[in-house]
Amino acid sequence: MTTFTELGLPAPLVDALAQQGVTEPFPIQAATLPHTLTGRDVLGRGRTGSGKTYGFVLPVLARLAAGPTRRRPGRPRALILAPTRELATQIEASILPLGKALGLKTTTIFGGVSAHPQITKLRDGVDIVVACPGRLADHMRSGEVKLDRIEITVLDEADHMADLGFLPEVRRILAATPERGQRLLFSATLDGGIDVLVKQFLHDPVLHSVDSAQSPVATMTHHVLHLEETHRLPVLIDLTAAPGRTLVFTRTKHRAKALTRKLVAQGVPAVELHGNLGQNARTRNLTAFSSGTARTLVATDIAARGIHVDDVALVIHADPPVEHKAYLHRSGRTARAGASGTVITLMTDAQVADVRALTRKAGIKPTTTRIDPAHPLLAELAPGERTFDTSPRRPVVDNRPSKVTASGAAPGAGRGRGRGKPSENRGGQAARANARSRRSGEREGTPPGGQSDRRAGGQRSRNQADAPRSTRTGNRSARSSAGGSRRGGAGSPERRRQSGR
Template sequence: MAARRPRHHVPSTSDTPETTGPSFAQLGVPARLITALTAQGIVAPFPIQAATLPDALAGRDVLGRGRTGSGKTYAFALPVLARLAASPLPRRPGRPRALILAPTRELASQIAEAMAPLAAALSLRILTVFGGVGAQPQISGLRAGVDILIACPGRLTDHLASGHARLDAVEITVLDEADHMADLGFLPDVTRLLGQTPRTGQRLLFSATLDAAVDVLVRRFLHDPVTHRVDPVSSTNADMAHHVLHVQPATRLAVLVDLTAAPGRTLVFTRTKRGARQLTRQLVAEGVPAVELHGNLGQQARTRNLLAFTEGSARTLVATDIAARGIHVDGIALVIHADPPIEHKAYLHRSGRTARAGASGTVVTLMTDAQVADVRTLTRKAGITPTTTRLRPGHPLLAQLAPGDRAFVAPGAEPPASSRAGRRGHPRGGGKRKPANTSRTPARSPNTGAQTVTVAAKPAGAAAFSAGTRVGRRRTR
C-alpha cells in the first residue's frame, strides 16, 4: 500500500463540478477509470471527490462529510476500485476483498448500479446483499467469489452466521450514510461487522452529519483519519427554493393533487407507512399516477414502484423517510413534505432529493395551524428561511411552484400497474375530481399509454376550489 500522506483539510462550499479545479487524472484516478467515467458522462470531480480522492487513493482512512447529493458515491467508489485493481490478492469464495455497508436496499442497489460499469472496466466482480429477496442467489454469488460486497447489515449478518461469508480478507471497508445507519438502529450490527474486518485494512466513512453516534465508530475503527468537511450540516443549496404552505386540513389533499398533477417528477414524504399508503391511494383516486415506497413493501414491489417512478409511468412517489437516503433519481424537480418531519436532519435529507449535482429544485412543506410552532423550530434548526404563504386550492402560487398543465388519468383508464392497488381507496361515487374553470382535452400519455386529461393552467387569481369543499366533481354510475 502507498505511504501515508500528511493530514490536511480541504474546505469547499460549491455544489457544482470543479471545472477549474483538479481533474480526475491530477487527483490520481487511473486512466482506465477515467475512460469509464467519461463514457458515463462524468468529466469533472465534485468538491467532495476533489477533497477526499488523494487521501483515499493513497490508502488513508478518510472521514468525509457532505450533504446529500454532493457526490459521495464516487468519492469512495473510485478509491475502492482503483486500489483493488492494483492489489495482487485474488478473489476467493465467500471472502470479499472490499465491503461497502449501506442503510437501505435502495441505496445498496444504486451504489452497485453506479459502480457496475467502472468495475467491469477493471474486471472486478460486485455483489449486493440485502433482505426482502431470496438468499440463495446471494449465497451462490458469494461462493463464486466477489471483489466488492455492497450490503445492508442485517442480511450480511445472516450470511456470516450461516458460514456463507467471512470478512477476514476485506482490504477496504466503506460506511455510506453512517449517520442514517445510527438513526435506524444499525449501530450494534455495524460495530460487530467492522470488528470482523482486519484492523490493518483501509476504512472510509462518509456521512451527511458527523454526530456523536458516528463519532463512536470513528474513534473505535478509523486509524488517524483525514477529515474533509465539504459543507456544514446546516448548509443549503442556493438552487433549492423552500416554501411553507399554510393550509387547512380540509384542503390539504386538494393542494397536493394540484401540485402532483403538474408535469415532472414529484417526491412526497409522509411520516408513517400507513400515511404513505393512504395518500398514494387518494392521489390515484384523484387521477394522479402515484406509487408508494415504504418498509412494509416487499422487495419486488419496492423495485417495481421505484422503476415506475424512474421511467415516468408514475410521476409521483409517496414515501417515508426510507427514500430520503435510499433513492437517487435524476430530475426530481419538486419535493413535498406532506407531513413535516420531526427533526431537522430528516428535513435536510428529504429535501436533498431535489437540486442535486448542480440542478435546481423546489421544496414545499405543508403546514396546518396545529403545526406552526413545530415547523418554525424545524426550519430554524435546519438553517432554512422559507417563504411562508397561507393559501387555498387554486392560489396562483401553486402554478408557480409546479408549472405546466395539470394532467389526470381519465375515468375508466387503467393507472400504472404498480398503482392499481390504490384503486381500492377510490372515493364514494367513483369519479375523478377536477378543478373548475379549466379546459380539458384528452391525450395519450407517452409513458403509460393510458388516456390522460390535460388541465390548462388556471389564470392568476382564479379560485378553482373553495376552502373545505369539493368543486368540479364528476359523478359516474
C-alpha cells in the same frame, strides 16, 4: 479544475467514467481522493447530492484493480455498508459499469429477498460486497461469507445507520475485518454514535468536510403553505398534476399508501414507497418513478436518503417531519448536483409552532403563504398544464418476480417540468404498479423459507384450478368417498341406522 487523472486515478477508470458522462470531480472527490488512493483512513462529510458515492467508489475500484490479490469464494476484498436496500442498490449501479471495465465483480446483500442468489454469488467469488448490516450478519453467522480478506471497508450514511440502531451490528462487522485494513466513513453529519466508530476502528483518519447538511443550497427554494386541513388533498392533487417529477413525503406507511390511492383515484399517476412493500414491489415502483411512468412518488423517510433520481423538481412535505435532519435529507432529493428545485411544506394551524421550530433548527428561512386550492402561487411553484388520467382501465395484478432492478432504471429518462404532457396511459400503468405493490406477498424481515412456502402453496392452488374438470371432479369424489368411510358412508351400518330413524 483538477482532473481525475491528476488526482491519480488509473486511465481505464478515467475512461470508464467518461463513458458515464463524468469528466470532472466534485469538491468532495477532489479533496478525498489524494488520501484514499494512498490507503489512508478518511472521514468524508458532505450533504446528499454532493458526490460522496464516487468519493469512496473510485478509490475502492482503483486500489482493488492495482492490488496483487484476487477474489476467492466467500471472501470478498472490499465491503461497503449502507443503511437501506435502495441505497445499496444505487451504490451497486454506480460500481457496475466501472468495475466491468476493470474486471471486478460486485454483488449486493440485503434482506427482503431470497438469500439463495446472494449465497450463490458469494460462493462464486466477488471482489466487492455492498450490504445492509442485518443480512450480511446472517451470512456471516452461517459461514457463507468471511471478512478476513477485506482490504477496504466503507461506511456510507453512517449517521443514518446510527439513527436506525444498526451500530451494534456494524461494530461486530467491522471487528471481523482485518485491523489494519483501510476504512472510509462518509456521512452527511459526523456526530453521536459516529465518534465511537471513529475512535475504535479508524487509524489516524483525515477529515474532509464539504457542504455539511446544514449548508444552504443556493439552487433550492423553500416554501411553507399554510392551509386548512380540508385543503391538504386538493392542494396536493394540483401540485402533483403538474408536469415533471414530484416526491411527496408522509410520516407513516399507512398515510403513504392511502395518499397514493387518493392521487391515483383523481387521475394522478403515482406510486408508493415504504417499508411494508416487498423488495420486488419497491424496485418496480422506484423504476416507474425513475423512468417517468409514474411522475409522483409518495414515500416515507425510507426515501429520504440514498434515492437518486434525476430531475426531481419538487419535494413536498405532505406531513412535516419530526426532526430537522429528516427535513434536510428529504429536501435533498431535489436540487442535486447543481440543479434547481423547490421544497414545499404543508402546514395547518395546529402545526405552526412545530414547523417554525423545524425550519429554525434546519437553518432554513422559508417563504410562508396562507393559501387555498385556488391560490395562484400553486401555478408558480409547479408550473405547467395540469393533466389527469381518466382512463377506466382496471389495475392488473401481477405477482411475478420483478425483472428489473433499480440499477437498470434510466436516471435521466423522465422529463423536467414544463416540457410537455405526460403520455396518456401513465395513470393506468401507475395504477397497475400500485396494485402489484399492494398484492406483493413479501414483507421486510420475512425469512426466505416462509416466502417459499407461501409461493409453493399458491402454486399448488393455481395448478389445481388449472386442472381438467374431470380431474377436479374425480378428486372431489375421492375425498367424498374417503370422508364417507371415516364418518359413515351410505352403505355403512351407522348410515343405515340413521336412515331408519
